[in-house]
Amino acid sequence: MGYAERDSLSLELAAGDALRQLRFALPAGEYRGLRFDPIDREAAARFTAPRIVSRGGEVVGQFSRGELGLLHDIAELRQEGAELIMRPTPGGADPYLEISLSGPLRLEPDAAKLAKEAAATFAVVLAAQLAVAWLFSRTTSRRL
Numbered sequence: 001m002g003y004a005e006r007d008s009l010s011l012e013l014a015a016g017d018a019l020r021q022l023r024f025a026l027p028a029g030e031y032r033g034l035r036f037d038p039i040d041r042e043a044a045a046r047f048t049a050p051r052i053v054s055r056g057g058e059v060v061g062q063f064s065r066g067e068l069g070l071l072h073d074i075a076e077l078r079q080e081g082a083e084l085i086m087r088p089t090p091g092g093a094d095p096y097l098e099i100s101l102s103g104p105l106r107l108e109p110d111a112a113k114l115a116k117e118a119a120a121t122f123a124v125v126l127a128a129q130l131a132v133a134w135l136f137s138r139t140t141s142r143r144l
Contacts, residue, residue, distance in 0.1 A: 003035045019048065019083075026052065028109040036068075037096040038086060045086045050099065055110050061101070069100040 009024040038045040052061035065079045073092030078085050088095040 008037075015043070019046070026107055028107050031101065031105040031107065033069075033101055034099040035096055036099060037094070039088075040094060042088050042090070042092055044088075045095075046083050047086075048082050048084070052105070052107075054107075060107070061105055063099050067100055069098040071095075071097050 009026075011022055011024070013020070013022070034050075036050060038047060050063050051059055054060050065077065065084060068077065068084075071077060073089050073095040074086055074097060075089040075092070076085070076087040077097065086095065086097075
């Protein structure tokens with residue numbers, strides 16, 4: 001499974017003890033796996049089981065410790081209650097893990113966003129047609 005940096009999403013996060021909910025807007029498409037890079041340095045991290053939630057709030061994918069596959073630069077990944085505790089290997093500066101999907105996960109485009117984009121496109125096309133019609137009427141009236 002290949003991953004490209006240009007397709008990645010990231011957030012700046014300060015170190016601390018409190019768990020915070022982080023949201024990443026995944027684009028519509030078909031996913032066969034996900035790579036999760038919780039940190040970019042040698043430090044412990046803790047998080048709850050990652051999940052994918054639709055824009056409508058429906059959980060469409062939830063992943064347990066057992067579904068977290070390939071571990072890179074991770075010495076330990078253990079479950080403590082609802083949390084996963086990750087400790088990188090000593091000197092490991094880029095710990096990441098992969099979320100294995102049992103089959104393709106299809107994320108559909110947001111209908112409201114599509115409607116808004118279609119309305120904006122329609123408005124631009126309509127404005128262009130009106131401008132052309134107005135220019136044509138001015139040109140025609142000059143000839144008379």
